[in-house]
Amino acid sequence: MTFVARCHYQTCRLIDRILLSQSQQQSLGDRLRCCCYSSSSSLINKARGYSSVNCHRYKTRLIMALNKLSIDKVDLTGKRVLIRVDFNVPMKEGKITNTQRIVAALDTVKYALEKKAKSVVLMSHLGRPDGSKNLKYTMKPVADELKTLLGKDIQFLDDCVGPAVEAACADPAPGTIILLENLRFHVEEEGKGVGPDGAKIKADKDKVTEFRASLRKLGDVYINDAFGTAHRAHSSMMGDGFDIRASGFLLKKELQYFAKALDNPEKPFLAILGGAKVADKIQLINNLLDKVNEMIIGGGMAYTFLKISKNMKIGTSLYDEEGAKIVNELLAKAQKNNVQIHLPVDFVTAEKFAEDAAVGAADVETGIPDGWMGLDVGPKTRELFAEPIKRAKVIVWNGPAGVFEFENFSKGTKSLMDNVVEATKRGATTIIGGGDTATCAAKWKTEDQVSHVSTGGGASLELLEGKVLPGVAALSPA
Numbered sequence: 001m002t003f004v005a006r007c008h009y010q011t012c013r014l015i016d017r018i019l020l021s022q023s024q025q026q027s028l029g030d031r032l033r034c035c036c037y038s039s040s041s042s043l044i045n046k047a048r049g050y051s052s053v054n055c056h057r058y059k060t061r062l063i064m065a066l067n068k069l070s071i072d073k074v075d076l077t078g079k080r081v082l083i084r085v086d087f088n089v090p091m092k093e094g095k096i097t098n099t100q101r102i103v104a105a106l107d108t109v110k111y112a113l114e115k116k117a118k119s120v121v122l123m124s125h126l127g128r129p130d131g132s133k134n135l136k137y138t139m140k141p142v143a144d145e146l147k148t149l150l151g152k153d154i155q156f157l158d159d160c161v162g163p164a165v166e167a168a169c170a171d172p173a174p175g176t177i178i179l180l181e182n183l184r185f186h187v188e189e190e191g192k193g194v195g196p197d198g199a200k201i202k203a204d205k206d207k208v209t210e211f212r213a214s215l216r217k218l219g220d221v222y223i224n225d226a227f228g229t230a231h232r233a234h235s236s237m238m239g240d241g242f243d244i245r246a247s248g249f250l251l252k253k254e255l256q257y258f259a260k261a262l263d264n265p266e267k268p269f270l271a272i273l274g275g276a277k278v279a280d281k282i283q284l285i286n287n288l289l290d291k292v293n294e295m296i297i298g299g300g301m302a303y304t305f306l307k308i309s310k311n312m313k314i315g316t317s318l319y320d321e322e323g324a325k326i327v328n329e330l331l332a333k334a335q336k337n338n339v340q341i342h343l344p345v346d347f348v349t350a351e352k353f354a355e356d357a358a359v360g361a362a363d364v365e366t367g368i369p370d371g372w373m374g375l376d377v378g379p380k381t382r383e384l385f386a387e388p389i390k391r392a393k394v395i396v397w398n399g400p401a402g403v404f405e406f407e408n409f410s411k412g413t414k415s416l417m418d419n420v421v422e423a424t425k426r427g428a429t430t431i432i433g434g435g436d437t438a439t440c441a442a443k444w445k446t447e448d449q450v451s452h453v454s455t456g457g458g459a460s461l462e463l464l465e466g467k468v469l470p471g472v473a474a475l476s477p478a
Contacts, residue, residue, distance in 0.1 A: 066259045069246040069476040071108060071223050076115040080169065082219025083108060083248060084236050086226035086455070087124035087142045096141055099149070101228075104455060106149060108225045108248035109177070119176040121169055121218050122146075123160055123236055124226070125184040131193020131201065133185040143179045154179055161186065161214035169218040180218075186211060189235050208235060216241035223247070227254040228456035230471035231463075237471035245475045250455065255472065257452040258463050260429050261396050267293055270392035272385075272416060274299025274399025274437075278323025282330075283465040284398065289333050294340045294388040298381075298401035298412065302344050303374055305331075306364060313367025315349070317374040342388060346378030348402070348409055355406040376402030377412035389419040398433035398461060404440055413440055421449045433460040 085105040090097045112120045127137040143156040159165050160180035187193035187203045188211035195201045212235050222239035225248025239245035269292045275281055278301045300318035307314050308327040334341050345364050349372045350357035362368045401412035424430045430450040435457030441447045454460040
């Protein structure tokens with residue numbers, strides 16, 4: 001079995017073990033267990049006992065799985081609306097330093113209130129308290145910020161489950177907004193945690209059931225607006241017991257834009273991929289090679305591709321030993337699928353990994369000398385990468401071209417951003433994955449100049465890899 005096939009087979013096995021309720025395992029089992037994450041090799045299908053026809057059918061199901069019921073299609077009048085939001089905001093000394101995630105959820109909250117919902121109950125995690133009550137991670141500062149942003153009173157509860165919480169949410173006054181305490185104060189939310197002695201612990205299955213049953217009593221309708229956690233099968237993400245499980249506006253937007261990339265995208269379709277390790281992006285590259293017309297590969301992993309495919313000297317640049325094993329396989333697949341791969345041809349180099357490092361230049365022919373490392377692409381590469389961006393109708397970008405945090409090594413990524421913004425103006429659909437690429441958009445204030453900047457780093461990556469996101473799969477179909 002090829003290295004790529006092994007990786008996908010192992011991923012399938014891991015998905016099998018995601019913590020889901022019995023009913024959800026039955027309803028999601030086929031989609032979560034199937035090997036449609038990639039068609040890199042018929043060996044993957046044989047390993048799981050699926051034919052290529054079955055794999056195609058599962059791929060179709062995956063795409064259909066993005067078409068979910070949304071809040072604007074649900075009657076909320078007089079209903080208690082339980083909303084899973086992502087209020088995992090950065091904190092410093094007990095104060096919120098960036099309110100973006102709170103602001104992003106306001107449209108969904110306001111809509112529920114406008115549609116005469118009896119109450120809106122908000123639940124979220126904050127930080128990593130590892131299943132115990134640590135007031136460093138209390139949601140109380142979020143409640144105060146919500147009151148300021150909404151101009152309405154917020155009822156803050158000091159727990160998220162249990163008899164007292166259930167009583168407070170049972171029959172609130174019309175228009176009440178309730179914020180629950182941190183979901184991750186309970187080990188039953190993630191299914192695992194850390195005990196008082198520092199040892200890892202696993203949640204008791206029966207107590208997980210009780211936890212989810214208590215959440216079920218807090219609302220009549222379940223809304224999920226936490227895309228950033230959609231790749232986690234956590235208790236609050238599954239909507240156990242609710243007849244109606246819909247997306248909020250934030251999650252709806254995420255699904256709509258990723259559907260444009262995953263469901264018969266306009267051509268030419270371009271993927272721009274960066275990041276340090278090829279091994280970390282195997283599934284992403286492999287899945288997108290079945291969909292895109294062209295692919296730009298930059299960032300640290302470009303040096304692994306160039307060393308293997310061009311025998312280029314890369315000095316002390318990042319080199320991924322594990323990823324190197326499958327570079328030729330990925331390039332062969334690209335050739336078979338008529339996908340044009342664009343690799344850097346010149347580089348901005350440094351003699352150390354630091355902002356004040358001495359700056360040099362190199363190209364593929366001469367290579368990068370010993371003791372030097374590539375930290376960005378050079379001017380010829382910036383021009384080269386601009387051409388496929390001009391041609392593209394759909395662009396998905398995940399990963400910077402260089403160390404954009406250092407001014408001397410940011411020009412390659414900034415050039416990509418400028419060209420993607422121009423492509424958006426020309427009518428292309430441009431989607432920026434979360435994580436570092438979203439940070440780039442924030443740094444250069446281009447969030448409103450591209451079609452979509454995803455709010456979920458890990459979730460967007462897994463979606464592009466072809467995986468089913470448990471938090472999305474759990475929602476009712478449209």
